[in-house]
Amino acid sequence: MDKQTKVALVTGSSRGIGRACIIEFAKSGFDVVINYVQSENLANELKEYVQTNFGIRALAIKCDISNEQQVKQMVETTISTFGKIDVLVNNAGIEIAKPFEEKTVEHWYKTLGVNLVGTFIVSKYCSKYMLDNHYGKIINIASDSGIDSFSPFSMDYNASKAGIVSLTHDLAIQLQPHINVNCVAPGWVNTDINSKFDNEFLEEQTNNVCIHRIARPEEIAKIVLFLSSDESRYINGETIKVDGGKQ
Ligand code: NAD
Numbered sequence: 001m002d003k004q005t006k007v008a009l010v011t012g013s014s015r016g017i018g019r020a021c022i023i024e025f026a027k028s029g030f031d032v033v034i035n036y037v038q039s040e041n042l043a044n045e046l047k048e049y050v051q052t053n054f055g056i057r058a059l060a061i062k063c064d065i066s067n068e069q070q071v072k073q074m075v076e077t078t079i080s081t082f083g084k085i086d087v088l089v090n091n092a093g094i095e096i097a098k099p100f101e102e103k104t105v106e107h108w109y110k111t112l113g114v115n116l117v118g119t120f121i122v123s124k125y126c127s128k129y130m131l132d133n134h135y136g137k138i139i140n141i142a143s144d145s146g147i148d149s150f151s152p153f154s155m156d157y158n159a160s161k162a163g164i165v166s167l168t169h170d171l172a173i174q175l176q177p178h179i180n181v182n183c184v185a186p187g188w189v190n191t192d193i194n195s196k197f198d199n200e201f202l203e204e205q206t207n208n209v210c211i212h213r214i215a216r217p218e219e220i221a222k223i224v225l226f227l228s229s230d231e232s233r234y235i236n237g238e239t240i241k242v243d244g245g246k247q
Contacts, residue, residue: 005029005030006031007033007082007083007086007087008021008025008032008033008086008228009087009126010032010033010035011035011065011088011089011092011118012035012065013035014039016189016193016217019046019217020217020218021220021221021225022034023046023218024221024222026053026056030056030087031056031057032056033061033074033078033082034046034060035065059077059078059081059082061078065114071122079129084133085126088126088138089139090118090140092115095154096156097157098153099152099153100152111157112159112160112163115157115163115164123138123171130178131178135178136179137181137228137229138181138182139182139227140168140183141184142165143157143161144187144243145161149162165239168239180227180232182237182238183240184220184240185239185240185241186220186241188205188206189215189217190217208247209247210246210247213244215242219242
């Protein structure tokens with residue numbers, strides 16, 4: 001095993017921002033772990049793509065990040081294959097957009113269970129190995145709506161993302177001094193999570209973005225890559241909004 005090659009595990013990475021992160025890591029020579037929960041075909045296609053185009057090693061692992069037993073298994077498989085985890089990107093997330101009157105307790109538990117508790121579980125199991133190694137970078141994907149919430153249709157989602165901002169501070173303190181924990185809070189990004197919104201609504205939203213367009217997933221992934229590098233070593237416990245400027 002090549003000790004110099006870094007290993008990045010990205011949750012929910014068969015598509016969208018997670019997929020873009022996997023491609024950025026692969027381009028930079030990282031071995032990668034693609035985590036998926038449903039889209040096995042997409043995950044395997046991505047695995048093939050990065051192995052063929054960038055000559056790195058890749059694993060695709062099915063795991064529901066809100067299930068502790070499955071997370072434990074995913075982390076053990078990663079360690080038995082690569083021997084370490086240098087970078088964890090807690091990217092997997094869900095949003096159940098519904099009017100207040102239709103929101104249920106189950107929606108809240110489901111959303112918090114995946115977005116917030118899932119981020120905690122994966123961080124807990126991966127950080128054990130980072131602590132042993134005296135090295136690690138954890139990047140959590142929150143949302144600008146966890147900082148300035150603007151959508152009552154997604155109050156559970158917004159609360160879960162605010163929780164991730166808070167969890168980021170606490171993990172940075174808990175895992176000091178060798179592990180950096182930071183958070184990226186994107187605004188609107190062109191991915192499937194927004195397919196539930198109609199075009200007119202999305203068009204209206206881009207009018208509030210100072211650069212007048214929605215982000216491409218790669219624009220988030222490049223910030224994640226920077227936070228995974230030693231060039232950003234002195235950024236810690238921080239949340240960086242990447243939303244094109246909101247007015
Ligand atoms: P997406 O829906 O394409 O990606 C989310 C991924 O998470 C999917 O691959 C999905 O299968 C996976 N996932 C969901 N539940 C999971 C679970 N229990 N276990 C493992 N994987 C699971 O959307 P995206 O925009 O790429 O979202 C990535 C992250 O970015 C999410 O955390 C999302 O909240 C955040 N985000 C997105 C936007 C945006 O506008 N697209 C804005 C702010 C934040």
